[in-house]
Structures are given as structure tokens and as C-alpha cells.
Amino acid sequence: MLLNVATVIITVLYPLAIWFGHGQIEPRWLAGLLLLAAAVRLPALRLSAAARWSVAGALVLVACAIWSNLLLPLKLYPVLVSAALLGAFGASLLTPVSAIERMARLSGQDFPPVASAYMRGVTQVWCAFFVVNGAIALGTALWASEAVWSLYTGVISYALMGILFGTEYLVRLRFRRLHHV
Template structure:
């Protein structure tokens, strides 16, 4: 539990640390923040392919930042995270059980067929979210200032993710109510 809180805190604070550290510390030293964020995901390596790929990618980005002493590899980390989630969610669409269905079955093991279809559509929606969010993260890394990059990747993208979670939750409740009244 404490480890999950640490991981969440490092992930949330990463863009802020990059923004505040830019101009104060060389990028090779800021790479330590990325290594800490990656290290916090180590316990998840045995259960998640997405975690393995994101940790490996983070280590490559940190190594590039140390070697080149430029900030761009560090700003690409949110792109990498979106790509890892897109790969995991997208891959699950090629299997009989989508990612969201797996999560839904934790609460509701006997998911009805309409629930299975719904979870597949939600998984597709998350894939679209990761494509759009990752593309914006890439654009901010390549062409925006560090302040804009930090604002989008440290605040706006999390807000959009929260809106996606909240919107899906409300839609699911509405659909359940409609099915129970039918």
C-alpha cells in the first residue's frame, strides 16, 4: 500500500520536478528522478508486461539524458507511459478478454454478455485516449516550453484521465439502471 502511494507520488510529481529542475540542474542529474519513478514500478514487473516495458523504456530514456545531457529524453517519459498502456490495452483487444473486462470481473465474476461487449468498447475508448494523450504529450515534449509541458503532463492529462474515469463510471451506472428497469 505504501509502495503504491510512493509510486503515485513520484509519477504525479515527475513533471513538476522536471519543470522546477530545468535550468537549475543538468538533465543528467534530473535523470535520477526518472530512475526513481522507474524503480518504484519494480514490484509490478512480475505481473505486468506494461510495467516491464515502461521501466525498460524509462531506463533507456534516463541513460540517453545522462549520456547527452539534454532534457528531451526526460520529457518523453509520459509518451512512453501512454505507449505502454496503449500496447497493453490494445493487445487485450486481440484476446477473448479485454483489459477492462478483466478489471470488471474482479468485482463481478459473472459478467453478462452485454457487460462483456460494454467492457470491450470501454477498452477501445481507453486506447483512443492513450493515442490522443500520448500524441499531445509528444507535441509538448518536442515543441512546447517546459512550463507548458509540465502543465499538460502533470495537471491537464491527469484531469482528462479523471474525467474519463468519472464519465465512464456515470455512464455505467446509467446503463445498469436502464438494464435493471427493462
């Protein structure tokens, strides 16, 4: 539990730390933040292919930042996270049980086919979100100032995620009412 809290805090604060550190601390030293972000994910490696890819990619970005002493590899981390989540959610669409349904089943419930179809649709919506989010994060990393990049990856993307969660929750309530699920 404590490790999950640390992971969330580091992930949320990472863009802001990069922004505040830019110009004050060399990128090769800021790479330590990304190394820390990768380290807190180590316990999840046995559970998730997305976590393994995310950590491996983060280590490549750390190595690139240390070697080049450029900020760009560090700014690509949110792109990597979106890509890893897209990979995990997208791969689940090739299986009978989508990622959202797999998470919902953790409660021990069984769902009728109409609910499974709904959850597959929600998984597809999240895949679209990860594509758009990753593309914007990439665009801001390549062409925007550090302040714009930090604002998008550290604030706006989380707000958009919250809006998507909230909207899906309202749609789910309506769906359950209509289908008596």
C-alpha cells in the same frame, strides 16, 4: 500499498519536478527522478508486460539523458507511459477478455455478454485516450516550453483522465439501469 502510493506520487510530481529543476539542475542529474520512477515499478514487473516495457523504456530514456545531458529524453517519459498503457489495453482487445473486464472481474463477479461488450467498448475508449494523450505529450515535449509540457503532463492530462473516469462512471450507471446488470 505503500509502494503503490509512492508510485502515484512520483508519477504525478515528475513533470513538476522536471519543470522546477530545469535550468537549476543538469538533465543528467534530473535523470535520477526517472530512475526512481522506474525503480518503484520493479515489483510490478512480474505481473505486467506493460510494466516491463515501461521500466525498460524508462531506463533507455535515463541512459539517453545521462549520455546527452539533454532534457528531451526526460520529457518523453509520459509518452512512454501512454504507449505502454495503449499496448496493454490494445493487446487485451485481441483476447476474449478486455483489460477493463479483467479489472472488473477482480471483484469475483461474472458478467453477461452485454456487459462484456460494454467493457470492451470502454477499453477501446481508453485506447483512444492513450493515443491522444501520448500524441499531445509528444507534441509538448518536442515543441512547447517546459512550462507548457509540465502543465499538460502534470495537470491537464490527469484532469482529462479524471473527466473520462467520471463520464464512464455516469454512463455505466445508466447502462446498468437499462440492462439490469
